[in-house]
Amino acid sequence: MRASDLVVPREAREPGVLGRVGASLTPRRAGTQGAVYLLFVLTLVAFSIWAPSFATTSSLSNIARDAAPTVVVAVGMTFVIIAAEIDLSVASTISLSGLVGAVLLGEPGVPWPLAVLAALAIGAGVGLINGLLVGYLGVPSFLITLGTLQAVGAIALMATATLSQPITSSGFLDVFGPGSFLSVPLTVWWALCVVLVGGYVLHATKFGRWVYAVGDSRNAARYAGISKPRVLIGVFVIAGVLAGLTGVLLAGRTTSGDPTAGTDMELTAIAAVILGGTDLFGGSGLIIGTVVGSLFLTAIQIGLILLGASGQLQTLVTGVIIVCVVTMNALAKGTRKA
Amino acid sequence: MIFEAADERQSEQPVGAAVSPTADPMPVLELRKVSKHFGGVAACDRVDLQVGAGEVVAIVGHNGAGKSTILRIVSGAQPPDEGQIFMSGQPVRLRSVRDARAHGIETVPQELALAPKLDVAANVFLGREEVARPRLFRFLARRGMEREARRLIGSLGVQIPDLRAKVGSLSGGQRQGVAIARALSWGRTVVVLDEPTAALGVRETEEVEKTVLHMKGLGLGILLVSHDLDQVFRVADRVYVLYHGRVVGSMRPSESTHEAVLALITGGGSAGASVVPVAPAAAETKAVAP
Numbered sequence: 169m170r171a172s173d174l175v176v177p178r179e180a181r182e183p184g185v186l187g188r189v190g191a192s193l194t195p196r197r198a199g200t201q202g203a204v205y206l207l208f209v210l211t212l213v214a215f216s217i218w219a220p221s222f223a224t225t226s227s228l229s230n231i232a233r234d235a236a237p238t239v240v241v242a243v244g245m246t247f248v249i250i251a252a253e254i255d256l257s258v259a260s261t262i263s264l265s266g267l268v269g270a271v272l273l274g275e276p277g278v279p280w281p282l283a284v285l286a287a288l289a290i291g292a293g294v295g296l297i298n299g300l301l302v303g304y305l306g307v308p309s310f311l312i313t314l315g316t317l318q319a320v321g322a323i324a325l326m327a328t329a330t331l332s333q334p335i336t337s338s339g340f341l342d343v344f345g346p347g348s349f350l351s352v353p354l355t356v357w358w359a360l361c362v363v364l365v366g367g368y369v370l371h372a373t374k375f376g377r378w379v380y381a382v383g384d385s386r387n388a389a390r391y392a393g394i395s396k397p398r399v400l401i402g403v404f405v406i407a408g409v410l411a412g413l414t415g416v417l418l419a420g421r422t423t424s425g426d427p428t429a430g431t432d433m434e435l436t437a438i439a440a441v442i443l444g445g446t447d448l449f450g451g452s453g454l455i456i457g458t459v460v461g462s463l464f465l466t467a468i469q470i471g472l473i474l475l476g477a478s479g480q481l482q483t484l485v486t487g488v489i490i491v492c493v494v495t496m497n498a499l500a501k502g503t504r505k506a
Numbered sequence: 507m508i509f510e511a512a513d514e515r516q517s518e519q520p521v522g523a524a525v526s527p528t529a530d531p532m533p534v535l536e537l538r539k540v541s542k543h544f545g546g547v548a549a550c551d552r553v554d555l556q557v558g559a560g561e562v563v564a565i566v567g568h569n570g571a572g573k574s575t576i577l578r579i580v581s582g583a584q585p586p587d588e589g590q591i592f593m594s595g596q597p598v599r600l601r602s603v604r605d606a607r608a609h610g611i612e613t614v615p616q617e618l619a620l621a622p623k624l625d626v627a628a629n630v631f632l633g634r635e636e637v638a639r640p641r642l643f644r645f646l647a648r649r650g651m652e653r654e655a656r657r658l659i660g661s662l663g664v665q666i667p668d669l670r671a672k673v674g675s676l677s678g679g680q681r682q683g684v685a686i687a688r689a690l691s692w693g694r695t696v697v698v699l700d701e702p703t704a705a706l707g708v709r710e711t712e713e714v715e716k717t718v719l720h721m722k723g724l725g726l727g728i729l730l731v732s733h734d735l736d737q738v739f740r741v742a743d744r745v746y747v748l749y750h751g752r753v754v755g756s757m758r759p760s761e762s763t764h765e766a767v768l769a770l771i772t773g774g775g776s777a778g779a780s781v782v783p784v785a786p787a788a789a790e791t792k793a794v795a796p
Binding site: 372373376378381385388389390391394447452 | 607615623632644646
């Protein structure tokens with residue numbers, strides 16, 4: 169392929185509001201990614217036709233609300249995957265931090281913000297352990313985070329003898345509870361904040377650029393004087409803290425801390441990131457893609473529920489869609505090499 | 507007899523007697539008696555080398571003659587065991603790539619070390635991105651960096667129509683251009699090029715050579731490691747020939763011949779002389795030793 173083939177109209181390249189995001193949106197990516205987005209829209213249309221209640225504000229609001237925790241954890245996962253690593257431990261971090269938050273909220277004398285901070289600190293701690301081991305020792309992140317997934321998950325189950333912990337703190341529930349602000353669910357507001365801040369850090373700062381560089385070429389990053397260990401610690405801590413926040417959001421929405429709240433969410437998050445067009449091998453991807461990926465997955469779930477599909481069928485359809493999209497991306501890359 | 511002189515040097519090493527044909531009284535980079543040993547083997551042995559401002563200096567020699575050792579010493583990747591390094595007359599210590607960079611030496615490694623999925627501007631500024639004003643939010647200065655990358659690449663005469671193209675989609679020559687632009691924006695005094703055209707076609711090689719001459723015109727000192735003698739004769743102002751870690755000859759290509767240089771490369775100035783008939787050419791060759 170010649171460089172001139174890559175020339176796109178100026179207006180397509182000028183970054184808009186969200187748009188420092190658009191800078192890495194090359195036409196090739198827009199090609200495959202455009203196909204995923206088209207699939208997303210077609211799915212929405214199909215559901216609207218087959219399940220008339222799908223295209224109502226209440227069900228769209230449900231999609232947004234249900235997608236919000238996925239978005240939060242998947243934004244963290246986007247950082248990790250762009251750095252060419254993976255974090256399986258987020259599921260257990262979600263469970264443990266939500267649970268610890270809930271337990272601390274039940275303690276008299278503990279102000280609720282402190283409980284939230286403690287939950288986030290647990291996420292940061294797990295992320296730091298992952299980051300130190302992967303960054304400095306070069307142990308494959310798949311194995312390290314598989315280990316922390318097991319260990320942290322076990323701690324969550326042991327902590328309350330597998331019982332869930334109800335939350336009654338009204339101060340906490342005013343901010344993280346199942347309620348709404350300006351008729352938008354609180355969790356959606358939180359997800360929006362995470363997307364904006366995450367997009368800023370990944371797309372508009374030096375650190376974000378270094379995440380791409382480390383994920384793209386370790387050698388180039390080394391020659392450029394970018395510290396691989398520091399960047400990797402950074403991405404794992406971000407993923408951990410956002411997993412902690414996801415735990416808090418889930419606990420708030422269900423008004424209880426559940427030691428299995430995050431089960432399987434690592435897979436949902438990875439699926440959302442990959443559906444959103446982020447390269448599983450690192451070096452490219454966008455936060456906005458992850459948002460679309462999360463909404464896509466949730467819309468399928470809700471649509472299938474409205475169609476009366478069983479839980480197993482929902483999982484089956486989701487699985488098939490992931491296989492299709494990932495295959496599409498792989499094929500697109502194949503033609504590019506040829 | 508010139509080859510005897512070279513032999514003498516190997517045995518005696520007269521102090522401070524290194525005569526270099528450079529006209530520049532104050533070289534931007536000077537190595538004096540620089541040695542590096544690996545185990546009992548001298549990868550480079552009491553090497554004297556000078557690079558002047560606006561001068562292209564080539565290092566030639568067989569594989570294992572010590573070219574890459576010198577290159578790594580100059581780029582800071584491998585500090586020498588003995589000897590001194592001077593930048594514009596000042597003694598410096600190059601203990602890391604960072605050190606070398608701080609002294610204005612930038613190296614373009616043979617494998618270029620570019621990030622293929624990032625765009626041209628991102629690669630040129632990788633690791634030292636600029637921040638836009640107001641600095642409060644530390645936003646990357648995308649436009650500014652792109653403008654500067656465009657200027658640098660334009661000044662090198664490299665044709666890259668779209669700076670937002672991923673580097674992985676560029677041709678070999680364009681990639682080399684990006685790597686050199688990157689070195690040019692960092693390296694203020696000396697640019698080290700390791701086999702810059704080893705992977706390139708004829709036309710792209712030509713472009714890179716033009717770029718090298720352009721950098722020379724900017725007053726940079728250029729240290730070029732190359733296997734391609736024709737290239738050395740096209741672009742270099744001076745050539746150092748290495749043999750078993752020693753400098754066995756230093757000459758101006760304009761005053762020498764391929765045969766003379768080749769003889770030094772293959773024979774180190776002794777054994778090779780009897781194999782290749784180079785007597786007339788060798789007379790033009792200035793040996794380093796007196």
